[in-house]
Amino acid sequence: MWRKGEQTPAGAAQEGSAWPRSGRIRVHLKAKTVLLTSATSLTPQKERIRGSMRRTAFILGSGLLLLVAFWNFVSWQLQRFGDASGHFPQAHWERLLSTFEGKEWILYIIATILVPTLLYWSFNGLLLLADTARKPSLISRYRIQAGQNEPVDSVKLRQSMGTILFNQFIVSVPMVLFLYPIIKVWGDPYRRELPTFHWFLLELTIFILIEEVLFYYSHRLFHHPTLYKKFHKKHHEWTAPIGLISFYVHPIEHVASNVLPVLLGPILMGSHLSSMSIWISVALIFATISHCGYHLPFLPSPEFHDYHHVKSNECYGVLGVMDHLHGTDTMFKQTKAYERHSILLGFTPLSESIPDPPKKMD
Numbered sequence: 001m002w003r004k005g006e007q008t009p010a011g012a013a014q015e016g017s018a019w020p021r022s023g024r025i026r027v028h029l030k031a032k033t034v035l036l037t038s039a040t041s042l043t044p045q046k047e048r049i050r051g052s053m054r055r056t057a058f059i060l061g062s063g064l065l066l067l068v069a070f071w072n073f074v075s076w077q078l079q080r081f082g083d084a085s086g087h088f089p090q091a092h093w094e095r096l097l098s099t100f101e102g103k104e105w106i107l108y109i110i111a112t113i114l115v116p117t118l119l120y121w122s123f124n125g126l127l128l129l130a131d132t133a134r135k136p137s138l139i140s141r142y143r144i145q146a147g148q149n150e151p152v153d154s155v156k157l158r159q160s161m162g163t164i165l166f167n168q169f170i171v172s173v174p175m176v177l178f179l180y181p182i183i184k185v186w187g188d189p190y191r192r193e194l195p196t197f198h199w200f201l202l203e204l205t206i207f208i209l210i211e212e213v214l215f216y217y218s219h220r221l222f223h224h225p226t227l228y229k230k231f232h233k234k235h236h237e238w239t240a241p242i243g244l245i246s247f248y249v250h251p252i253e254h255v256a257s258n259v260l261p262v263l264l265g266p267i268l269m270g271s272h273l274s275s276m277s278i279w280i281s282v283a284l285i286f287a288t289i290s291h292c293g294y295h296l297p298f299l300p301s302p303e304f305h306d307y308h309h310v311k312s313n314e315c316y317g318v319l320g321v322m323d324h325l326h327g328t329d330t331m332f333k334q335t336k337a338y339e340r341h342s343i344l345l346g347f348t349p350l351s352e353s354i355p356d357p358p359k360k361m362d
Contacts, residue, residue, distance in 0.1 A: 090194050093274070097190060104190050105180065111277035112176050117168070120284045127243040127292050132157075141349045142294045144306045144337075148240035149293060157242075163234070164247040167254045175259055179267065187270020195272045207265035207279050208319070214261035216322035222253055223316070241309050246287040258287075290318070295340065295350055303341040307332050 100107050130139045131152040140150060183189055195203070222232035231250040238245045249258065262283045266276045290305040308315040314332050315323055323329040332338050336357065340350040 093194055094192060097192065107273060108180055108183075108189065109177075111273045112280055113173055115277050116281045116284050119281050120288065123285055123288055124243045127288070127294075130294070131242050139294060139296075141352075142296050142344075144293055144295055144303065144351070145240045145310070146351070149242060152242055156237075157244075160238075160245065160248045163249075164244050167247045167249065167251060167258075171251050171254055172259055175255065176263070179263060183267055186267060189271065189273040189276065191272055195275055200275055200278075203265075203269055203271055203275050204279065204282075206269060207262075207283075210265040210268070211261040211283065212318050212321055214264065215257055216317040216326075218253075218257045218261070220316040220328070222257065223313070236309065236312055239309050241291040241293055241306065243288040243292040246284075246291045286318075295344060297344045297347055299343070301341045301343060303337045304329075304332070307335070307337050 096107060097104075129135055131149055132154065134140060134151055143150070221227060231253045235245070235249045235253070238248065247254065247258070262280060265271075266279060269275075271279075286300065289300055290302050291309075292302055293306065295301060295303060304315050304320055305318075311331065314328050314330075316328055317323045320329060323332075336354055340354050342350075344350055
């Protein structure tokens, strides 16, 4: 109790109050500080989520726009030099159906095996030229892991080629043929009407989401110590990957992580053969880009999966959506590679504009 006339310290208690006023102010200020600190700590996380979503939307949107532009250009050229009607794709699809009437399985092989395989090897042929002969020489500026595969180890490449060819022609091709009766029963891939562009966009979105989920969980499962030693360690022999290494995996893993995540979407959707052909081709090209080792202009960034090959314990998905949800990209988000993980819209390599910090000297 304070006696009357005694000097009370600042913030003495009011009548009926057990706490000094200054104490209340301090408590209120502390509470506000905690709230502000919490809000501030959430802001970077929200920004990372928005940034990830923006990059994903930009990659998908840019890819689709390029695909549409390419398709329109090819259609215009063919219409210009041919005698097709204004409905070029539909007219030629009907012509193909008439030509292969009763032998539609030939169209299936062309669309799901021949076309994607030709695109895959054409693209990888160009990358192999850069990896082995280093031509054009300027491409080395875009290499993610500087000093690696310059040139690629020819002995190691030859040893890997057997597994790559085995997985593609002894595993993938028979599996696609095996699924043919299921695809025919579940849907009608030879429908006379081609899917509209809007429907194809919806299908493509579903295909991508299915692949992201299935690849993430199967891939992460193969990183379990027991399965890793027996199966997945083979793929990680290449800490600095090249395009063809997307198929350099154990055959069981190839089925679980490479083939099924790509084919399940079109099967469930009962997709048209044209949608299947485009999707399989896009999936193979994207897998090649993810492993190519170069961050090239105007192509999707391979920084995410390249980081996985370096560290091996993060970045298990394709787009990074599942990694963000499960927190398996936290270390990656603290690196310069994360800052470079975007489409390069110019010709100055991101490794030059966003260089790695200098290594500490012992």
